[in-house]
Amino acid sequence: MEEESMEEEGGGGCEAMMDDQNHNNWGAGGYGRHLLGPAAAPLGNSLLRGPAAGPTADPELSDVPEANGVLRGCEPGKGGAGAIAAAININASTSKFLMNVITIEDYKSTYWPKLDSAIDQLLTQSPGDYIPISYEQIYSCVYKCVCQQHSEQMYSDLIKKITNHLERVSKELQASPPDLYIERFNVALGQYMGALQSIVPLFIYMNKFYIETKLNRDLKDDLIKLFTEHVAEKHIYNLMPLLLEAQSTPFQITPSTMANIVKGLYTLRPEWVQMAPALFSKFIPNILPPAVESELQEYAAQDQKLQRELMQNGFDRGDQSRKRAGEELTYNGSSACASSRGYR
Incomplete structure (x- = not known):
């Protein structure tokens, strides 16, 4: 047909x-x-x-x-x-x-191949890449298949397709050397989460009329769970020691990479915070218990240590000669705020 x-x-x-x-x-x-x-x-x-x-x-x-x-x-x-x-x-x-009646043979030979090709491109695109696919055509293709009662088959094919992709990603990460491991995990995580921003809307009809109503789930949650099971869970025990090592050596990896990975891991599975509370607390608010007055000296010592490390890695405090007398920054919020009003 x-x-x-x-x-x-x-x-x-x-x-x-x-x-x-x-x-x-x-x-x-x-x-x-x-x-x-x-x-x-x-x-x-x-x-x-x-x-x-x-x-x-x-x-x-x-x-x-x-x-x-x-x-x-x-x-x-x-x-x-x-x-x-x-x-x-x-x-x-x-x-x-x-x-317009779509048989299961029509679905397998005509409709799913179109979806399969589009999903491939979305999963492997780099940020900013132009993808030569018609989103309107793919959206309409999903719509027709849902109307013709192929939602169950389409959902099964989608899960299998993405699972196979993530298993390949996991094997590639396993072959990565330690000095590239963190960066490649960050790329894989960012690429997948970016792909979901396109894949989930394209399958909105399947999500609404099959996943939500018959499975009582949500497509985005299901696809995030796939990454957790097939990638993150398999690499978390190799990844976490490298992250802690990188944390102890400032700028071994860029702050943005560290932030992306830590926030991503927290999104995938919040209980992973218990593996490194201090690390997660630097990027996720309210991870650690509230500060107490008896620990203020310890916090100040940590800040001083960080400043020394920054200076050792080439970061200075800038030109201090233009600072006006009496305008030194203090830890007192009101004093700092009042002195800042003197700048133009």
């Missing part, structure tokens, strides 16, 4: 077809009446009843006019499902509807 154009069909159509029972009965008793109009109601009733023992039980059928050539040669007294069905000449509008 040749594929119809990927234009999105009229609004609301999918919602009306989401109920499996109603959608599966689209024939003479359901959508047949809608497509053929009131004139098709007697025909639908006759088809549902089956062959009549004698003359058709619907005498009004003989008076049914031709609806754009749909009903022809329906003679009274020669009823029966077979005779009536043979008398149907499907008009253009009905033919168009029938051509």
Whole structure:
């Protein structure tokens, strides 16, 4: 069957077809009446009843006019499902509807390959890359498959596709040398989370009418869980010691990379905070308990140590000659705030 154009069909159509029972009965008793109009109601009733023992039980059928050539040669007294069905000449509008029926073979040979290719590109794109795919076409493709009751198959294919991708990512990370491990994990995490920003909206109809309603879950949560299970869980015990080592050596990795990874790990699984509370507390608020007065001296000593390390790595305090007398910054918030008002 040749594929119809990927234009999105009229609004609301999918919602009306989401109920499996109603959608599966689209024939003479359901959508047949809608497509053929009131004139098709007697025909639908006759088809549902089956062959009549004698003359058709619907005498009004003989008076049914031709609806754009749909009903022809329906003679009274020669009823029966077979005779009536043979008398149907499907008009253009009905033919168009029938051509839009997507069989499982159509889905596997035409629709899923389009989705598969688009997902591949989204999962492997770098930030800022131009992806030569039609988002409107992919969105419409998902919409049609959902309306034709292929949501379960499509969800299964999507999960399998992304799982295979993440398993390859995990193997590539395992082969990374220690000096590149953190950076490559950061790239993999950022690339995947960026891809989800496109993949999840493209499958919004599947999420709404299948995952949320039948599975009581959310697509984004499911896809984040996949990364947690197939990548992060397998690498967390190798990654965390490297992060702690990098923390003890300022600027061994860039602050932005450290922040991205720590925040990402917290999003994937908040309980990983317990592995390195001090590390997570630098990027996630309210991780550690509130400060107490007895520990202020310790906090000050840590700040001084950090300043010394910064100076040893080439970071100075800047030109102090332009500072006005009496305007030294203090730890007193009100004094610092008051002195800052003297600057222009």
